[in-house]
Amino acid sequence: MSYEIGFDLLIPGQYIKQALAVSLLSVWVLVGLFFYLNHYTRRRYFTIWAAAWMFYALWLTLNLALGHEDAAPWMTMVKQWCISATALFLFWGGLRFLGQRVRQSLAALFFGFLFVWSYYGAYQLENALQIRLPIFGLIAVASLRVGYCFLAYRRRRPYVGAGLLAVGFGLWGLYHVGFPFLYYQPELFGAAFLIATVLQLFIAVSMIVLVLEEARHTHHLAFLNLSKQAEEAQELRSKVSATEERYRKLFENAGQPIIIARPDDLTIQEVNQAAARLLGAGAPQELCGRSLLHFCPGQPPPGMTAAEWLCTLHPLQLRRLNQELAPVEVSATPVEYDGHPAVQLFLHELTERAQLEQQLRQTEKLAALGQMISGIAHELNNPLAVVKGYLELVLQHRELAPDVRADLEKVAQESNRAAKLVQNFLAFARERPPQRELVNLNEVAQRVLELRKFAVRVAGVQVQTRLDPDLPVTLADADQIQQVLVILINNAVQAMSGRDRPGLLKVATRHAEGKVLVEVEDNGPGVPPHLETRIFEPFFTTKQVGAGTGLGLSIALSIVSEHNGRLYHARPGPEGARFVVELPVKTAPVSEAPKPPPTPPAAAPAAADLNLKILVLDDEPTITEMVSEMLSLLGCRTVGCTVPAHALELLRKQHFDLILSDIRMPEMDGRQFYAAVRQEHPSLAGRILFLTGDTVNEETRAFLKSVGNHHLGKPFQLEALRRAILEIVGQHPPAPA
Numbered sequence: 013m014s015y016e017i018g019f020d021l022l023i024p025g026q027y028i029k030q031a032l033a034v035s036l037l038s039v040w041v042l043v044g045l046f047f048y049l050n051h052y053t054r055r056r057y058f059t060i061w062a063a064a065w066m067f068y069a070l071w072l073t074l075n076l077a078l079g080h081e082d083a084a085p086w087m088t089m090v091k092q093w094c095i096s097a098t099a100l101f102l103f104w105g106g107l108r109f110l111g112q113r114v115r116q117s118l119a120a121l122f123f124g125f126l127f128v129w130s131y132y133g134a135y136q137l138e139n140a141l142q143i144r145l146p147i148f149g150l151i152a153v154a155s156l157r158v159g160y161c162f163l164a165y166r167r168r169r170p171y172v173g174a175g176l177l178a179v180g181f182g183l184w185g186l187y188h189v190g191f192p193f194l195y196y197q198p199e200l201f202g203a204a205f206l207i208a209t210v211l212q213l214f215i216a217v218s219m220i221v222l223v224l225e226e227a228r229h230t231h232h233l234a235f236l237n238l239s240k241q242a243e244e245a246q247e248l249r250s251k252v253s254a255t256e257e258r259y260r261k262l263f264e265n266a267g268q269p270i271i272i273a274r275p276d277d278l279t280i281q282e283v284n285q286a287a288a289r290l291l292g293a294g295a296p297q298e299l300c301g302r303s304l305l306h307f308c309p310g311q312p313p314p315g316m317t318a319a320e321w322l323c324t325l326h327p328l329q330l331r332r333l334n335q336e337l338a339p340v341e342v343s344a345t346p347v348e349y350d351g352h353p354a355v356q357l358f359l360h361e362l363t364e365r366a367q368l369e370q371q372l373r374q375t376e377k378l379a380a381l382g383q384m385i386s387g388i389a390h391e392l393n394n395p396l397a398v399v400k401g402y403l404e405l406v407l408q409h410r411e412l413a414p415d416v417r418a419d420l421e422k423v424a425q426e427s428n429r430a431a432k433l434v435q436n437f438l439a440f441a442r443e444r445p446p447q448r449e450l451v452n453l454n455e456v457a458q459r460v461l462e463l464r465k466f467a468v469r470v471a472g473v474q475v476q477t478r479l480d481p482d483l484p485v486t487l488a489d490a491d492q493i494q495q496v497l498v499i500l501i502n503n504a505v506q507a508m509s510g511r512d513r514p515g516l517l518k519v520a521t522r523h524a525e526g527k528v529l530v531e532v533e534d535n536g537p538g539v540p541p542h543l544e545t546r547i548f549e550p551f552f553t554t555k556q557v558g559a560g561t562g563l564g565l566s567i568a569l570s571i572v573s574e575h576n577g578r579l580y581h582a583r584p585g586p587e588g589a590r591f592v593v594e595l596p597v598k599t600a601p602v603s604e605a606p607k608p609p610p611t612p613p614a615a616a617p618a619a620a621d622l623n624l625k626i627l628v629l630d631d632e633p634t635i636t637e638m639v640s641e642m643l644s645l646l647g648c649r650t651v652g653c654t655v656p657a658h659a660l661e662l663l664r665k666q667h668f669d670l671i672l673s674d675i676r677m678p679e680m681d682g683r684q685f686y687a688a689v690r691q692e693h694p695s696l697a698g699r700i701l702f703l704t705g706d707t708v709n710e711e712t713r714a715f716l717k718s719v720g721n722h723h724l725g726k727p728f729q730l731e732a733l734r735r736a737i738l739e740i741v742g743q744h745p746p747a748p749a
């Protein structure tokens with residue numbers, strides 16, 4: 013029989029052993045490979061398969077040593093048992109490969125069965141095919157089963173190696189199906205062993221391919237995983253650095269002083285701008301490395317950490333770098349800094365808080381004071397009106413001795429000043445709108461110096477004036493500016509009094525860059541630098557109780573500010589003080605000329621020429637009386653009345669040419685009285701001259717504006733009264749009686 017398939021398959025009998033040896037060698041290659049793979053990949057089924065290949069190698073070795081022909085039954089039994097063990101381990105490894113667990117007791121039981129079967133086959137069965145067929149059938153099925161496993165694996169994963177192994181194990185299974193029949197053709201054994209060798213090497217190579225592919229895939233996965241992790245780590249890093257940046261900005265720019273320090277000795281590790289400022293350092297870096305305890309009074313008591321101790325101090329008097337004390341309160345929280353425990357200290361500056369509280373109190377006080385001043389000013393207006401009115405009446409008497417007249421004129425001047433003071437108080441209480449006109453500040457300055465001449469002389473102060481002859485006019489309330497200069501000159505005189513050297517008061521005016529300036533300078537002790545910012549505060553005074561109220565400069569400042577100007581202190585030299593009033597220049601339109609200086613109050617009015625019958629209504633009898641006297645001096649006949657209802661009654665019974673009425677009255681005020689008069693005597697409504705100390709009140713002003721009647725602010729002068737009456741009479745000629 014010829015087995016020519018391009019080459020001769022028959023290997024002579026003496027070479028069968030060599031073929032067997034080659035096959036055995038290839039099996040050992042497989043055993044080694046599977047052991048190594050198990051070691052490398054840590055997969056259990058490789059060990060189990062390695063055991064299968066070992067049994068197969070044993071079978072081959074037995075064949076090699078004892079010949080594969082029929083031999084003694086025990087030998088047949090051992091060989092069968094080796095083959096069946098190979099099949100068993102192949103099966104077992106296959107199941108593990110598919111992820112199915114096989115109980116070891118079951119495997120052992122099956123192993124025992126195969127042993128019994130091998131024994132039975134070798135000793136009981138006559139026909140060798142009957143013995144071998146089931147055993148080799150078993151190994152063929154196991155091999156095909158493993159081939160199937162790899163095929164399934166190939167379907168799940170794109171590994172060529174798995175496909176090759178499926179083919180390899182499939183062919184090896186088929187090989188064992190045919191192997192028992194070779195005993196009928198022993199001359200084919202050599203070729204069969206060679207084929208087995210090729211298949212076993214094929215399986216080995218396929219296994220290497222598969223493992224390499226798996227390794228490459230795993231490596232790729234690991235790489236992907238790593239790069240994903242790297243991306244995530246990068247993202248996390250940027251998030252962390254963004255958070256750190258945010259925290260740093262918060263820390264550095266926080267308005268509250270914050271310090272991070274070591275917990276034991278409070279060595280400063282980080283400090284923000286606010287804390288650096290508080291401790292008097294130029295920059296935060298200057299403080300790093302120094303202990304906060306250097307800025308604190310004393311040391312922490314035993315048993316207490318430094319941070320705990322600081323938190324117990326209320327307040328903690330921090331000594332700043334310039335040795336000034338700063339009272340603070342401290343709160344602390346433990347933190348981690350550069351991987352080490354640290355403590356974060358929050359400092360609450362009490363000075364600032366105290367100052368805010370103080371400011372709040374001051375504002376409340378000022379508001380209350382404003383109301384009080386306004387009330388007092390109103391109340392002062394009436395007695396002042398009476399004093400001024402009677403003074404004027406007295407001064408009308410021509411037979412007064414000249415020295416008495418001179419004294420009375422001084423009283424009149426000072427009562428005028430008092431009246432203006434009251435007006436300024438009202439302005440300070442924000443109730444009096446400034447009455448602006450074009451003013452020459454030279455004239456105002458001269459008037460003030462004239463007014464204060466006596467006081468300045470008594471204080472032994474020499475006065476030097478340097479008034480700019482070309483000083484432009486400014487739009488201002490002359491009385492208010494006068495009040496400012498009075499305050500500045502009074503302060504200067506007070507500052508210079510009691511000094512060793514003679515006092516020198518310099519008053520100068522000049523103009524520059526669209527501004528007119530008045531400077532009041534003295535050679536007194538000057539304003540200490542640390543008080544420069546405080547002297548304009550209301551109620552701030554360094555004078556003794558009773559000597560100063562601390563209101564002068566704040567009133568002056570508020571007046572100048574209302575004029576869109578500036579009032580400031582300029583240091584003239586090492587000693588002395590210079591206060592500068594700066595007002596904007598206002599060029600006079602052609603039609604407007606600076607106000608002529610006021611006529612002296614003593615000028616006698618053209619008396620006894622009015623011959624009018626006038627009803628005088630004021631709830632204060634002294635005012636009614638005084639006004640009546642003034643009117644009689646003007647040649648008027650008057651009827652005085654203190655109750656509006658009586659006045660209405662009188663109006664019904666008698667004829668009056670004019671009515672002089674107060675506005676603020678109890679029961680029925682001036683407005684209601686006006687309404688009643690308008691209703692009952694419409695022709696008289698326009699001839700009511702209102703007298704009021706209340707012209708600065710918004711409601712009063714609105715009323716006067718709406719009715720358009722003439723009015724006189726208390727205190728007023730005889731001449732003003734006469735002019736107002738003449739104007740009313742001119743506009744509303746008296747109706748026939």
Ligand code: ADP
Nearest residue numbers: 503507538547553554560561562563564565589
């Ligand atoms: P008062 O005069 O009632 O104290 P002021 O507001 O007018 O109130 O002044 C506030 C403070 O400013 C004074 O107490 C004084 O300390 C200071 N001051 C004002 N003018 C001068 C000056 N010419 N020289 C020195 N100090 C002055």
